[in-house]
Amino acid sequence: MIKITNLEKIYRTEEVETVALNDLSFQVKEGEFVAVMGPSGCGKSTLLNILGLLDDPDAGSFLFNGVEVAKFNERKRADMRKKNIGFVFQSFNLIDELTVFENVELPLMYAGVKKSERKARVDEVLEKVQIMHRRNHFPQQLSGGQQQRVAVARAVVNKPKLILADEPTGNLDSSNGNEVMQMLTDLNEAGTTIVMVTHSEHDARYSHRIIRMLDGHTVTENILV
Amino acid sequence: MFKKYFKTALRNLLRNRTFSVINVTGLAFALAAFWLIMLFVADELSYDRYHAKSDRIFRLVSHGKWDGGSFDITGTSGPMAAALKKDYPEIEATVRLDPTAGGLITYAQKHLRADDVFFADSNFFSVFSFPFLAGDPYSALLKPQSIVLTRKMAVRLFGTVDAALNKIVYFQNKQPEQVTGVVEDVPENSHFTFSAIRSFPADFNPDWSNFYLYTYGVLRDKKEGAALQEKLPGFVKKYLYSKGLDIKYDLELQPLTSIHLHSNVGYELGANRSMKFIYIFCIVALLILSVAVINYINITTARASVRLREIAVRKVIGSGRKDLVCLFLAESVTITIGATLLSALLAGAFMPVFNQLAGKSLQFWHFGPLQTVAALLLFAAVLGATGGLYPALFLSGFKPVPALKNQIGKQPLQALFRKTLVVFQFTITVVMIVATLVVYCQLRYMTHKDLGFDKNQVLTFRSDDENMRLKSKEFRNSLLADSRIEEVAFSGSPIGNNNIGMGSFNVETEDGAIDQNMTLAYGLAIDEHYIPTMRIRLLQGRNFNEAMLTDSNTLLVNAAFVKKTGWKNAIGKGIQMGRDASGKPVVKRIIGVTSDFHTYSLQHKIEPLVMHLPAGANEKTNVYVRVSRQDIAATTGFIGNVFRKFDAISPFEYNFLDRNFRKQYQSEEKQGKVLLLFTIVTIGIACLGLLGLITFTTAQRVKEIGIRKVLGASGIGLVRLLSTGLLKLVIIALVIAIPVAWLVMNKWLGDFAYRVHIRWWMFMVSGGVAFVIAGVTLSFQTIKAAIANPAKALRSE
Known part of the structure; x- marks a missing residue:
């Protein structure tokens, strides 16, 4: 599903040049659950931003389902993103002004799904993450675990082929963290490809394969399954 | 989709009440002022259009x-x-x-x-x-x-x-x-x-x-x-x-x-206005509105950092820029609709005051209820879309990755743009303060200027009854019997009402011949008591003496007449006053020259004036009574009683001469009062904008203020730190406003034959007022931030 080859990303300021990704290459197959690990500043988040088509590389190739997307413009990237990719963030990133239902509904609205279908799909996914009883609450009225469940629901409601999770349990206690990891595992078992950036060895063990990064490139790959 | 936009927009506004209140209140006052001015302008433009054949x-x-x-x-x-x-x-x-x-x-x-x-x-x-x-x-x-x-x-x-x-x-x-x-x-x-x-x-x-x-x-x-x-x-x-x-x-x-x-020619049938005045009003309306819209733009773009994460998330999960622009436009339209509703209430509430100031009977529903509501909503939508476009484009333009990390950067161009807008707002404010001050000074000048005679304590009324005119001497003596009556005089035309007739005369030249070119001058019939009653100075020669029969063939002229003719010595010169029954020219001789005095209000230059004795009793139509300052009510009662003895029928309707003159300045007085009202509104709105900006800036700098306090910064130092930037902008606005105000007000004053000159202190006072008001506005937030407990600020971070 994902094939990146010799990917490079350099951040430049007036005085400093920081190499975030350096000749990075790897593949992720459809249905895989891959964890990316490494110390702070090793390029994990940059990689995730490029995989999520939020940022573009300076050099190298990025094939998504066989299509070269590295040079896509903003509009094409946005289109590809909303059809294929779901995001789960460490800090949940729910919109405070919207209710649980409306937060989850948002990707469907942007995808142009009809109102009646939106309602059915949001209700279904809220049932799945067991937050249906809080559907009319606002994010600030929920616990951290509940907020992340809503974020997962929002990430999957559009049935994306790929979910990118950036430290999804980073702001949660262990019990809520395990619940979220179990949810991601269930989604993966249902066929969704997952790439997860994490610092947690515990969470990484839920994946099939761990890619370890240092200074912008992979150093090892551990296959767990 | 649009419903969702508006719902979200409404929630956002409710969550940020302070800024919403600042935006809605400012816009509402501006819109109320705008509606009132537009109604005023519509009324002015509607003159005489109600006639079925008006266009023909x-x-x-x-x-x-x-x-x-x-x-x-x-x-x-x-x-x-x-x-x-x-x-x-x-x-x-x-x-x-x-x-x-x-x-x-x-x-x-x-x-x-x-x-x-x-x-x-x-x-x-x-x-x-x-x-x-x-x-x-x-x-x-x-x-x-x-x-x-x-x-x-x-x-x-x-x-x-x-x-x-x-x-x-x-x-x-x-x-x-x-x-x-x-x-x-x-x-x-x-x-x-x-x-x-x-x-x-x-x-x-x-x-x-x-x-x-x-x-x-x-x-x-x-x-x-x-x-x-x-x-x-x-x-x-x-x-x-x-x-x-x-x-x-x-x-x-x-x-x-x-x-x-x-039209502005002689003998107009009513007080016409100038189209210039309408343009000025429209510009004022647009400026007030722009001050309020600038508040919205400034506060919204300044608060961009707060909205960054939301913008980024929306983009990440699929929102295109168009969706975001729509969302932010929905917010601005929601604000303008809210402001419009409030402005309708404000305009309704202020309508009686405005009508009184402007001398109108405007109705809020002037265009009909349905049309008014439709126009208001349409205007709100257009205004919201226009005012909201820049913030919408600005906010929707952030890239998602730095936005997610709250890395907005310093946005130097945006900051400069915001500062420019603040300068623009205060330039408008200062110009309006200067304008109000100049109008006030001009009005004061007009009502206090020496008119060349003493207009105070003179009661004037018409004598309609022929019998009374014939008995003018007895009438005068009856009045003078009371010690409160100082003098009584009669004239043919009233002064101060701007309707003395002009005539053309052939005057004697220095070589004794009658000039065939006509000289235009006002003509006024006055009796021998007029000059002393009005306390007009005689520069040369003598006053009329009705006991001398030959004085019916004599004239008094004012200094302006002498200047126009170029005479070295006016006494004895002849002026041809028409022809007698046999067709022979009637030449009257000048026996005295008075100082120049105003017979018209100060919008008009003193023109040459020829004074002659009334040809008969019927020319004594206007009575002037100089009264002492004691017990005016009793004195007017006494005059009324004497009047009734000589004229049993006509109503006794009198005016004070100073008020007659003052009436001629009603239009300027109304302009002044309306301008004052809108200046206050503009200052208020501009200060609301400053308040919004400083509230946000202070909130953003809570941590910095805490650290500075921990490191020993004084309260005054912190107030200075927070206020200096915005106060500098006010000073820049002052510098720009001075030449603009000078040009605008000099042009306005150009309409007056007698006018004040714009002085440096007017700019000092206006600038001082703007500076102090801005300073006080800023101090509300800066002092609060400076005296806050630093531990609290640092803990919350």
Whole structure:
């Protein structure tokens, strides 16, 4: 599903040049659950931003389902993103002004799904993450675990082929963290490809394969399954 | 989708109440001011448009020029109307008005004074559209001695409209007139008003040489106006030059609907305004609105960092820029709709005050309820979309990755843009403060300037009764019997009302010959007591002495007259005052020269003036009584009683001379008051914007303020730190505003013959006011931030 080859990303300021990704290459197959690990500043988040088509590389190739997307413009990237990719963030990133239902509904609205279908799909996914009883609450009225469940629901409601999770349990206690990891595992078992950036060895063990990064490139790959 | 946008927008506004209140309140006040000004402007533009033929009616005015002077007047000669209709088939009808039909109206025991009465041709009511309540518009003025009353006059005289028809009223107690119709009162948006229209007397036969009638006409096709204007020189040649008129004379067609805002010639029938005034009002309305819109733009873009994460998330999960622009536009439209609703309430609440200040009777629902609501909502949507466009484009333009990390950067261009807008706001504010101050100073100057005579403590009234005029000496002595009466004088025309007639005279040159070039001057009949009563200075020669019979052939002139003629010594010089019955020129000799004194208000220059003794008792129509300062009420009561002994019928209606003059400044006073009102609104809105910006800036810098306090910063130092940036912008605005205000107000003052000069202290005071108000506004937040507990700020971080 994902094939990146010799990917490079350099951040430049007036005085400093920081190499975030350096000749990075790897593949992720459809249905895989891959964890990316490494110390702070090793390029994990940059990689995730490029995989999520939020940022573009300076050099190298990025094939998504066989299509070269590295040079896509903003509009094409946005289109590809909303059809294929779901995001789960460490800090949940729910919109405070919207209710649980409306937060989850948002990707469907942007995808142009009809109102009646939106309602059915949001209700279904809220049932799945067991937050249906809080559907009319606002994010600030929920616990951290509940907020992340809503974020997962929002990430999957559009049935994306790929979910990118950036430290999804980073702001949660262990019990809520395990619940979220179990949810991601269930989604993966249902066929969704997952790439997860994490610092947690515990969470990484839920994946099939761990890619370890240092200074912008992979150093090892551990296959767990 | 749009419903969702508005729902989200509403929630966002409710969550950020402080900023929403600042935005909504500022916009609401600005919109209220805008509505009021627009209603005012619409009213001004609606003058005379209610007549069914308004787009085809024109007025004829006269322009004359010769070596000795010029005139621009509404007056035309009597035979013109018929000749025009005869010669030009494109004219459907012509009608003449004679403004000298007013006076005392009597019915049974009721006596009313009405000066706003005209003689008019019989087709007056088929040219102008005044709805008839009784009678027939086409026949009402057919017969001589017919009169058509307005509803108000009919009710005053007869109690009801129905009772008026066919009754006989008397003018000046001797001329019977039959009421042949009653019309609705003349709408306020008319360039002339009346309480009655009389048919011309049967023997009315004006000649070509008297230019005092108002001539109106109706074109068959409104497009014919320009072509007809081209033909008028031929008309002048045919009818006037051929009769010996020896000056350059032009006739001008004025479209009826443009008279109120575009005509400013002598003897206008009402207080016209200038289109310039309307433009100024529209600009003020737009400036006030722009100050409020700038608040919205500034606060919204300044708060971008708060919205970053939301913007990024929306983008990450699929929102395109268009969706975000729509969302932010929905927010601004929601704000403007909220502000519009509030502004409607404010405009309604302020309407009576505004009407009083502007001298209008505006209605909020002037355009009809449905139209008003539709216009308001449409305007709110357009304003919201316009004002919200820049913030929407700005906010939706952030890239998702740095936005997710709250890395907005310093945005130097945006900051500069915001600062520019603040400077613009305060430039407008300072210009408006300077303008208000200059208008106030000019008004004060006009009401306090030495007019060349003592206008205070002079009571003036008309003497309508012929018997009283004949007994003017006895009347004067009766008044002087009371010690509170200091002097009594009579004159032919009132001063201070701006309607003394101008005449043309042939004056003696230095070599003793009579100059054939005419000299234009005001003519005023005064008795021998006028000069001492009014305390006018005699510069040369002596005053009239009625005991000397030869004084009826003498004149007084003012210094301006002497200056115009270029005489070295005016005493003894002759002025030709028409011809006697045998056709011999009547030359009167100057016996005295007075200092210049104002007979018109200060918008007008002092013109040459010729004063002569009244030719007979009938010329003593205006009485001037100088009274002492003690117990004015009792004194006026006494004068009223004496008046009643000499005139048992006419109402005793008096005015104080200083108030007569003051009345001429009503238009400027209204302008001043309206400007003051809108200046206060502008200052308020600009300060709301500052408050919004400083509230946000302070909130953003809570941590910095905490750290600075921990490191030993003083409260004053922190207030200075937070306020300096914005106060600097106010100072820049002052620097820009000074030349702008100087230019604008110098132009405004250019309309006055006598004016104040713009002084440096006016800018100092205006700048000081703006600076202090801005400083006080900023201090609300900065002091609060400076005295806050730093531990709390650091803990919350």
